Amino acid sequence: MTTASTIPGTPAGDPLLRIRELEVTFRTDAGPAVAVRGVSFDVHAGETVAVVGESGSGKSTTAAAVIGLLAENGSVTGGQILLEGQDLTTLGPDAMHRLRGTRIGMVPQDPMSNLNPVRRVGHQIDETLVDNGVVSGRDVRPRTLELLEEAGLPDARRRAQQYPHEFSGGMRQRALIAMGLAARPQLLIADEPTSALDVTVQRTILDGLTDLTDRLGVAVLLITHDLGLAAERADRIVVMYRGEVVEQGPARELLADPQHEYTRRLIAAAPSLASRRAELARAGAVVAVAGGDDLLATPAAHDAPATDAERIVEVEHVTKVFRLRGKGLLGRGADFTAVDDVSLVVPRGRTVAVVGESGSGKSTVARMMLGLLEPTSGTIRFDGVEVGRKDRAAEVAFRRRVQPIFQDPYASLDPLFTIYRTIEEPLRAHGIGDGGSRRARVRELMEQVALPAELLRRYPAELSGGQRQRVAIARALALEPELVVCDEAVSALDVIVQSQILRLLVDLQERLGLSYLFISHDLAVVRQVADEVCVMQGGRLVEQGSVEEVFESPRTEYTRTLLDAIPGRDLDLSRTA
Numbered sequence: 001m002t003t004a005s006t007i008p009g010t011p012a013g014d015p016l017l018r019i020r021e022l023e024v025t026f027r028t029d030a031g032p033a034v035a036v037r038g039v040s041f042d043v044h045a046g047e048t049v050a051v052v053g054e055s056g057s058g059k060s061t062t063a064a065a066v067i068g069l070l071a072e073n074g075s076v077t078g079g080q081i082l083l084e085g086q087d088l089t090t091l092g093p094d095a096m097h098r099l100r101g102t103r104i105g106m107v108p109q110d111p112m113s114n115l116n117p118v119r120r121v122g123h124q125i126d127e128t129l130v131d132n133g134v135v136s137g138r139d140v141r142p143r144t145l146e147l148l149e150e151a152g153l154p155d156a157r158r159r160a161q162q163y164p165h166e167f168s169g170g171m172r173q174r175a176l177i178a179m180g181l182a183a184r185p186q187l188l189i190a191d192e193p194t195s196a197l198d199v200t201v202q203r204t205i206l207d208g209l210t211d212l213t214d215r216l217g218v219a220v221l222l223i224t225h226d227l228g229l230a231a232e233r234a235d236r237i238v239v240m241y242r243g244e245v246v247e248q249g250p251a252r253e254l255l256a257d258p259q260h261e262y263t264r265r266l267i268a269a270a271p272s273l274a275s276r277r278a279e280l281a282r283a284g285a286v287v288a289v290a291g292g293d294d295l296l297a298t299p300a301a302h303d304a305p306a307t308d309a310e311r312i313v314e315v316e317h318v319t320k321v322f323r324l325r326g327k328g329l330l331g332r333g334a335d336f337t338a339v340d341d342v343s344l345v346v347p348r349g350r351t352v353a354v355v356g357e358s359g360s361g362k363s364t365v366a367r368m369m370l371g372l373l374e375p376t377s378g379t380i381r382f383d384g385v386e387v388g389r390k391d392r393a394a395e396v397a398f399r400r401r402v403q404p405i406f407q408d409p410y411a412s413l414d415p416l417f418t419i420y421r422t423i424e425e426p427l428r429a430h431g432i433g434d435g436g437s438r439r440a441r442v443r444e445l446m447e448q449v450a451l452p453a454e455l456l457r458r459y460p461a462e463l464s465g466g467q468r469q470r471v472a473i474a475r476a477l478a479l480e481p482e483l484v485v486c487d488e489a490v491s492a493l494d495v496i497v498q499s500q501i502l503r504l505l506v507d508l509q510e511r512l513g514l515s516y517l518f519i520s521h522d523l524a525v526v527r528q529v530a531d532e533v534c535v536m537q538g539g540r541l542v543e544q545g546s547v548e549e550v551f552e553s554p555r556t557e558y559t560r561t562l563l564d565a566i567p568g569r570d571l572d573l574s575r576t577a
Helices: 059-069 092-097 120-132 139-148 156-160 169-180 199-218 226-233 251-254 261-269 362-369 392-401 419-429 435-446 455-457 464-476 495-512 521-527 547-552 558-562
Strands: 017-028 031-043 050-051 075-081 104-107 187-191 217-223 235-242 244-250 311-324 334-347 351-355 377-382 402-405 483-487 515-520 533-539 539-546
Touching: 017 059, 017 419, 017 483, 031 050, 031 059, 031 075, 031 217, 050 059, 050 120, 050 226, 059 075, 059 104, 059 217, 075 351, 104 169, 120 139, 139 156, 139 169, 156 244, 169 199, 199 217, 199 226, 199 558, 217 419, 226 235, 226 251, 226 495, 235 251, 235 261, 244 261, 261 351, 261 495, 311 362, 311 515, 311 547, 334 351, 334 377, 334 515, 334 539, 351 362, 351 521, 362 377, 362 483, 362 495, 362 515, 392 402, 402 464, 402 539, 419 435, 419 455, 435 455, 435 464, 435 547, 464 495, 515 521, 533 558, 539 547, 539 558
Parallel strands: 031 244, 050 217, 050 235, 104 187, 187 217, 351 515, 351 533, 402 483, 483 515
Antiparallel strands: 017 031, 017 075, 235 244, 311 334, 311 377, 533 539
């Protein structure tokens, strides 16, 4: 057996968890598929080890094997998983069930799908405590309230009586952390525990988790595709690629001197505050700043404010109020102001980013700009014409000129349409061309987004997340729009795929003269693609300016908080790429 000392950067002493030559195989219609092969690494007591890699790298499959929750068609076909010397691969289902929760806890990725929507949160934690034999009878509920308070949920007694849909995303994740640590396990597996959360909520959750695990001496196996997060939170990093470990070592050392090409690709693709839009743009589309090494996408023609002719979208004093009805929601009927007196401009051929936490109103602004919601007051003009104040013919023309790209590339594509039908549908709906010309246009669009033509016969479920998002972009470009509204268009993608999509968007803008409204909560990504930034908080626009002004000299405390919360923001990852 390989000893701990043969694994680079592994601390001395016996590890809590020792994985050796692990192999996981899935049964498929096409035969056995090996998803994980030859994986070896250690996790010591009180240590946080991050396993990083893109989707399909095998990191979540490895975690599922450790806790014994592989899919029904998956099994460990080789190697060992040793917890304090006990080989978990030899245990039966009943023994693994007793081990889960008591010795190994888990915080899964999606809190909404991992909490029972028809049971109160407190009852679900009660059940965890009883099932794991931690407490029983009258002692259960007091312990549940203690766990909720430990996880950072104030007013725990009231929260325990609420249902998951009455919690925010961050609150639901706190509840899952409480459940994962309920039985005081030795090892906690956190599988992308904050990937769906805003950076400020993410930092709060991770700070709370770190504090809890430090006080309890719990080891953490952190599964993530975010290198900045891994570097900031982990003692050591294990890099997986195509089911294998390609590199591992102390976090900062590995990032400072990556040995494997894939690790270098991950680092190069990681959005960071050192990024510049010029890293994505074509050479010659930017000008150099005298006296500096960085290239900034600041064409001289863009230095002056946009004139009326250069403004493709004008948002003036827009407010959106939603009427909330029913006693079950807020205890009484009420009005909720989602957007409050917002004004902004999108110049032609440029990218304006609207950033802020969930609930800040940024997506509501995007939907009003798309004509999907009507402002309560104020005006939105596209090319000088007020949105929503048009006849039927003008409405159809507007739809051709403005197209969206949404966050989830699977949910926004019809699963029953082939890729060809998906991209052709806008052309067919608007009566553009005949069958032959539409086929040619679809192939041209596939070439524009760098997808092979053989994918046209496939369905969305047969494509990767990055390929699906490229299809969504191709569909958005089918009608040759002038404005594309990107609503969290890359937030669900791994860093390498995300980098590819961002480069594609910038390249298409340079070639086609597109204008973008880019909605995001990820300021590191915004830094890479935006010309101008608008920061929203609580429905109001609290700051706006050029990307350099907002990032280098933020004027509001809220913007500074967003910037400070970006994982790994102080790491200059670009120097190690």
